[in-house]
Amino acid sequence: MGSQGLSVPSIGTGAAPSGARPAPGGEGGPLPSEPRARPRGTRTARPLVRPVLYPLALGAADGLSMASAVALATAAGGAGAPVALAAGAAVTGLNAVGGLYRRRLSSSLLDDAPSLAVRAAAVAALAAALLPASRGAEALGAAPPAPRDLAATWFWIMLLHCVLAGTGRTVAAAGRRAARRTGAARPAVIVGTGPTAEHLIRVLRQRREFGLVPVGQVLPGGDDGPLPGLPVLGPPPALREAVLDRPAATVVIVMDGVRRPQLDAFVRACSVLPCETLLVLSTLDLITGAGPGRRVEYLAGLPCLRLGSRTGERLARAAKRAFDLAAASAALLLAWPVMLACALAVRLEGGPGVLFRQRRVGAGGRQFVLLKFRSLRPADEHEADTRWSVAGDDRLGPVGRFLRETSLDELPQLWNVVRGDMSLVGPRPERPHFVRLFTETCPEYALRHRVPAGLTGLAQVHGLRGDTSIELRARYDNRYIDTWSFRADLKILLMTVRAVLTRNPC
Known part of the structure; x- marks a missing residue:
């Protein structure tokens, strides 16, 4: 679903004039960088080892406690070892x-106790039921255990597990x-x-x-003064450094x-930096809701959200890539008759060369070659890279116009998805020339x-294509990324x- 306007689209209300670069750190703008020297004597925690030690200690305490509780409560010995493990x-x-x-600012055994108890109770009940069968030949011909015996076994497993796990978690927290x-604290910048x-x-x-x-x-700017006793690193542009x-x-x-x-500019700037971001909520945000699916933590009595390092994000992105690969491959297999018909129609109308190749900008600013069915032959490469749209061009034939109106010219991009250049859903890629222009404005x-x-993408299905506001497109695309x-x-x-079937984007 590509751009199909008549001219370079409007940037939107309040945008800078074409060719003018916005002032660094302006309200709502990006946070560019300014080189700063690294202060001496700053001690940093090990980024990979120490944050992982505490969760590992908790996991070991829970697992070893349950295994020991099962073994001790039943005196099963070697016969019950598999069940205990x-x-x-x-x-x-x-x-x-x-x-x-998960990583938390502070953890309380009392806060976690209900969740821990429910899971432990379920596992203890299953272990108590499986222990008689685990004894093998010793259990053959024996009467099944009475419910009272199973309940007693479950009780002792739970009692021992709670004592051992509670002790282990207390020691780990201490x-x-x-x-x-x-000295294992993490350096923090206050915004x-x-x-x-x-x-x-x-x-x-x-x-x-x-x-x-x-x-x-980092001072947000304006008339606000620095806080006493803490060095000022600079205005908003200094956050990256x-x-x-x-x-x-x-x-x-x-x-x-x-x-x-x-x-928004601060939060999005932090989203691409190698750090965690804690957002200390205002009273209004806490009352109206901190956001679906997010856990509110408390730092010195102040409610906050952890925005960086979301649990499972890398796994979710890998799953998204696997879904893209499977869905795009299946779509190519199903759509090949339609694509063959489109290729033959383009060949008959315009001669050889049914595919149009163009450089576009993707993730991280990297360029790739985007594929489309050719709707017309551009005068030269410069025209293809710098002309916004060819809608209404006299060189468009019936086949090319039909392919563009129905978005069938985009079907070869399924191969871009299979190759990993693109995803099925995301911001639409643009040519480098227009990326430079729109980034400045x-x-x-x-x-x-x-x-x-x-x-x-989200912008396209809401009608933001062609000669529409680039500012609104950027807002929709960034909203999609932030809430993916x-x-x-x-x-x-x-x-x-x-939208393709009804030609009605909304």
Whole structure:
């Protein structure tokens, strides 16, 4: 579903004039970089080892406790060893799926106890039922255990597991607090100003068990002054260097101390940086809801969301790629008669060369060759790369016009999806010439390249194609990226089918 307008589309209300680059750090704009020297003496935690130790310790405590409880409660010895090991693995797996090992600012055994108890009870009941059968020849000819005996076995397994797991988790939590107090805390950059930010900095300095040490502040601009006792790293453009050069492992954005037009720019800038992002919520955001599917944590009594390092994101992206590969391959197999008919029609109308190849910009700004059925022959390569649209061109024949109106000319892009150049759903790719133009005039346009380009996208199914606002397209595309889910992809694909069949994008 490509661009099909009559001229270069409008940029949208409030955009900079063509050729004018927006001022760095302007409200709602991107956060460019300014080189800064790395301060000496900044101590950073090991990024790969230490954050993983605590979840591993919790998993080991839960698994070993359940396995030991099953063995001790039944005195099964070697005959029940497989059941004990399986029970330990099962309770660890269930807790991991339930998010009980995710990274958190602070964890409480009392808060986790209900979830831990429910999963342990289910595993203990299954283990108690399987133990008699695990004894093999010893159980042959014996009467099945009475319900009272099974209940007693389950009770002792639960009692022993709760004591052992509770002790193990308490020791692990104490070890983490001790490690943080002795220097294993993560450097944090504070974004924002005002009383809330000042309170947060004071508490983080006094209570090292939270694992965050403020190393600097980024001022959102305006008349807000710096917070006392913390070095100012610079205005909004300095955020990137504050993370990369210091380096900072965490960025804490205080919503009460950041103007709303700049909040999106800060959050999206952090989304492409190698750090976790904590968003300290305002009272209004907490009352109206922090967002579906997100867990609210508390940092020194302040509600916050963890926006960076989402659990399972890499796995979800890999699953999206697997779905793209399977669906695009199946679509190619089903659509080959239609594609053959289109190729023959193009060949008869315009001669040899049925495919049109053009360089487009995809994920991370990397270029790739996009495939389409040729609807006309451009005068030269320069025209193909710099002319916005050929709709209404006299060189368009009946076949080319029909292919463009029905979007059948886009079918060869299924091969781009199979190759990995594109995804089925994502921001539509554009030519390098127009990417440079739109990046200069639309502050949010470059953020579209955080994910692979798509055969169709949220902007296209809502009618934003052709001579429509580039600013609105960028907003729709970035909204899709920020709130991506498989359900959203399936909905966009169904809306695309409806739009192609009815020629009504909404």
